[in-house]
Amino acid sequence: MHATPLYQQVKSVITPYVTEHKTAFTVALSGGVDSVVLLHVMNALKAEIPQLQLTAAYVNHGLSQYADDWQAFCKKLCDALAITFYAAQVKITNKSRTSLEELARDARYQALDQHSPSGSIILLGQHLNDQLETFLLRLKRGSGLQGLTSMRQIRTLNSGRECLRPLLNTTRHSIEQFATEFKLEHITDDSNTDERFDRNFIRQQIVPLLSERFTGFEKSAARSVNLLQQQQDVLDEYTQLDLSQCQNTQQGLSCIQLANFSAARQANVLRCWLGQFTALMPSQQQTQQILTQGLTAKADAQLLIQLTDGQVRRHQNFLYFVRETTVPDSxxxxxxxxxxxxxxxxxxxxxxxxxxxxxxxxxxxxxxxxxxxxxxxxxxxxxxxxxxxxxxxxxxxxxxxxxxxxxxxxxxxxxxxxxxxxxxxxxxxxxxxxx
Incomplete structure (x- = not known):
C-alpha cells in the first residue's frame, strides 16, 4: 500500500500539516469507496507517522432507507481498525429555491464540524471526477469565474475549522482500483445511479462519453480548473485592494468611491463585499439593480433591495447589508x-x-x-x-x-x-x- 501513487499522493498532502504540528484528522466517512479508501490510507499513514491522531465521523441524513445500515457498517469498520468513531444524526428541512443536495451538503458540514474533535482537520473523500462534475454543473448554471473554480483542496468553515481534500487530484478509477487491489469492503449508494439528478446524469452519461472521445480529458479539465483557481486568486488580491478603498469602519460600501470604477469592477467589488455577510450571491439582475439604484440615487434616497437572506440598503451614500430583526418588547x-x-x-x-x-x-x-x-x-x-x-x-x-x-x-x-x-x-x- 505504501508504494502506491494514491498513498503517496495523500501523504504529500498530509505531511506539511504534520510538520506544522497539526496532527489531528477526522475522516468524513460515508461508507462509500472514496471515504473508505481514504480511511485505510490514513490508518496506514498513522503507522508511519505515530504522532498522527485519527478519528472518523458519519453523518446520518436519514434520506435513504439504508442510512442506519451504512452507519453500522462505518462503525464496524472503525472498530476493526481501532479508530474512534462519531455518528451525527441530522434532519433536512426543505427550503424554497434550495436543492435537496445543497441542503444535505450544508447540514453535513455543520454536523462534521460539531462532532469532530476540537482542532482536528476534516478530511473529505472528494476526488478529481467529483471536481469535473462540479465544474460541468456550474457551467450548466452559467456561473462566473468564481463558480467555475469549483472545489478547492482546502476549505475553511465558518467556525474557522479546516477541511482538506487529499484525493482531489486522484481519479475515481484509481480509487476503485486501489480498493480492488487491497480488497477493501465498501458500500454502494444506489441513488448515485439515479439519473434524475443532474450530477448523476453527468457522471453516467456525459463524462464517460467525453473521456472516450478525448484521451486524458479528466486530467486536462482538472488542469483548466487549477488555472481558473490561480486566476481567481490573483483577481481576489486586486479586489481586496478595491474593497479597502470603498468600505468604511461600519462595513458599509461607499457609493461615491464605487462610482470611480468600471462597471465590471463595481460588480466584482459588490460581490466581494456581500461575501463577507452571506454565501448567497444576488442574481445578475439584482446586482445591476443594486448598482444602478445605489450609484445614481440622491444622497438622501431610501434604497431597499431584498436578497435571499437579507437586504441591501443605502444610507448617507453607503450601501449596507441588513438582516431583518424583531423589535424588542417594552x-x-x-x-x-x-x-x-x-x-x-x-x-x-x-x-x-x-x-x-x-x-x-x-x-x-x-x-x-x-x-x-x-x-x-x-x-x-x-x-x-x-x-x-x-x-x-x-x-x-x-x-x-x-x-x-x-x-x-x-x-x-x-x-x-x-x-x-x-x-x-x-x-x-x-x-x-x-x-
Missing part, C-alpha cells in the same frame, strides 16, 4: 442588568446621565417610538426622536431597536445617543447595551 426596568427580549442586556451604570427616578416615577424601556419627544443635551429645542435620529444620521433600520428610557410618559434617555437636557445630572444614571 418592559419595566427593575434590575441593574436587565435582559431584553432580543437577547441583549441593558445595564444601568452611575455617572453623568439623567437624574435618578423619583419614588413615584415608573421606569421603563420602550422601542420604536418615533414620535416621542425629547430636548437632547446641547441641542436646540424639543423635537421628535425621529427628527433627532435623522439629525444624528442614524440609519433608519437601526432606530427601532435603540432602547428608549422613560420616566412615566417622559422620554429621558436614548441609549447610546441622547440625554434629556431637562433631566441631566452629573451624579445620575445611564444605560448601555451589551450583546
Amino acid at each position: 418592559q419595566s426596568l427593575t434590575a441593574q442588568n436587565q435582559l431584553l427580549s432580543d437577547g441583549r442586556t441593558l445595564i444601568q451604570l452611575s455617572g453623568i446621565g439623567v437624574r435618578k427616578p423619583l419614588p413615584d416615577e415608573h421606569v421603563s424601556v420602550q422601542f420604536n417610538c418615533p414620535q416621542a419627544r425629547i430636548k437632547p443635551l446641547k441641542k436646540p429645542g424639543h423635537n421628535s426622536i425621529k427628527h433627532w435620529f435623522k439629525d444624528a444620521k442614524v440609519a433608519p433600520w437601526l432606530r427601532a431597536n435603540v432602547p428608549l428610557i422613560f420616566y412615566n410618559e417622559q422620554l429621558v434617555y436614548v441609549v447610546g445617543h441622547f440625554i434629556s437636557a431637562e433631566h441631566v445630572s452629573e451624579k445620575g444614571v445611564f444605560w448601555e447595551v451589551k450583546t
